[in-house]
Amino acid sequence: MGVQYYISCLKKKESIFYENPAFKNQENFLKKLNITKQDIINANLRLDRFRPYLKKRFQDTKDGLIESQIKEVPGFKTELEDRYGIEIKGRVFVKMDNTLPIAGSIKARGGIYEVLKLAETILIEQGYLSYQDDYSKLLHKKCKDILSKYTVVVGSTGNLGLSVGIMSAALGFNAEVHMSCDAKEWKKELLKKWGAKVIEHPGDYSYAVKMGRKRCEGDRFAHFVDDENSLDLFLGYATSALRLKEQLAKVDVYPSTNNPICVYLPCGVGGAPGGISFGMAHVFGTAARCYTAEPVGAPCVIGALITGKDDFNIKELGIELNTEADGLAVPGPSKLAIPIIKNIIAGGFTLFDEEMLWSVRSLYLKENIKIEPSAGAGVKGVYFVEKYVGKCDHLIWLTGGMLIPDNEFQRMLSIN
Ligand SMILES: Cc1ncc(COP(=O)(O)O)c(C=O)c1O
Incomplete structure (x- = not known):
């Protein structure tokens, strides 16, 4: 056919x-x-x-x-x-x-990986971490202080937002999740509990991604997790x-x-x-x-x-x-x-x-x-x-x- x-x-x-x-x-x-x-x-x-x-x-x-x-x-x-x-x-x-x-979803595999890679890159650049270290040191306040200068941004229908938002917040990053109109209310509420900033958009998934991408333009302390283009994901x-x-x-x-x-x-x-x-x-x-x-x-x-x-x-x-x-x-x-x-x-x-x-x-x-x-x-x-x-x-x-x-x-x- x-x-x-x-x-x-x-x-x-x-x-x-x-x-x-x-x-x-x-x-x-x-x-x-x-x-x-x-x-x-x-x-x-x-x-x-x-x-x-x-x-x-x-x-x-x-x-x-x-x-x-x-x-x-x-x-x-x-x-x-x-x-x-x-x-x-x-x-x-x-x-x-x-x-x-x-x-709790397949998106955790990619979303969490990208956030961890970002944290590792920043902490190595700042001389705080090396590949040989015991990475439990990421629990220390000093590490969270370094990462707190950065914002991780993502556009999502929900589950990528949860993965990126939870992991970013846990590491000490600021987390900003741009959600499409299809995203379920409970996913937004859970993210807020983790301390992530949830930005709701009236448009669909593509629009939420576009707005997240735009938010990061020209901001060297912002990292956009790009669901439409990311090799790390x-x-x-x-x-x-x-x-x-x-x-x-x-x-x-x-x-x-x-x-x-x-x-x-x-x-x-x-x-x-x-x-x-x-x-x-x-x-x-x-x-x-x-x-x-x-x-x-x-x-x-x-x-x-x-x-x-x-x-x-x-x-x-x-x-x-x-x-x-x-x-x-x-x-x-x-x-x-x-x-x-x-x-x-x-x-x-x-x-x-x-x-x-x-x-x-x-x-x-x-x-x-x-x-x-x-x-x-x-x-x-x-x-x-x-x-x-x-x-x-x-x-x-x-x-x-x-x-x-x-x-x-x-x-x-x-x-x-
Ligand atoms: C539960 C669930 N399954 C499958 C997918 C599909 O993943 P992808 O958008 O990368 O195709 C998603 C995306 O958010 C999801 O939340």
Whole structure:
């Protein structure tokens, strides 16, 4: 089926599955790219240096590691079979970034990494820190005094704001979070509790990012965490793939091209799924097939994949941004991630809000797993891949939810 067919489906807000023809050239593409596996390893070494600090500052990190478990979900697999009327031959796992320490979402991987790197750079420049030090010294008042001269700014639909805001405030930076109109009230309140300044904008995600970027222009004491362009965010996300091989081996999953692991990644601007796919491509090659998952009301990354336009915007489809999945409510993709994603990803799909809300309920009732609607976007990948691709095991990346207040969670459970 051609580009026009897929675009007309996106315009009609239909749920589609798209296989990326460039996926088979992944290996050649990676060889030519100037970002390498070594960059991911270096990012991981940086996170390791911070572990003594993180362990003391955030008890939920257990040994200072920002990582989540994978879990097989047989009860939910049966639910998926019933809902979509299929027999699922592969095993079904979830990656539990909904419980990721500190900020409870996939965005913590990138956001926290970028803030830590900034702190390290400043403290080394000022002669207060060296790579050989025990980084627990970042708990000292002197360190906080140095960092308090700087402001970390970010534009966000919510979860990147939480990650950057919490980590910045903990280190002693001033934190300023520009939020889009889609951002949930509880996320704003949580940030304020951490001492971050929350600036609310009437516009969408792109507008909030633009305002944050503008705020930093000409201010040498301000650092903008740029969700649409940041390589540091991208590498922070990518580090997750380094540990996945071992995690999968523990549950007897050894991906191969004959029996790949298919990974479903909820996608907003494309940074987090892009970084993770990039890491997976380096670790597993085409034995890992990563798919982007987006609401029919915010299909910007799949639109860029299908049309080949890096600056695709859903306005071109004549549709309004509209989804209950606040983390995915994005009209245009990341300029850094798209040129990479479109050469390494196996494909993408869109789904209805109702399907995400069903997965919130179903994962809670069958597996006692708490997620937010954005985090449920990956579930439909199991159906599409079983139907159109073939033999594999499935990994649904659950991207957020741990911090949702109970009353908000009950509200979500009650939406039909
Ligand atoms: C819960 C959740 N899942 C997935 C994403 C998608 O990440 P990205 O915007 O980098 O594609 C977000 C983004 O904020 C999110 O909050």
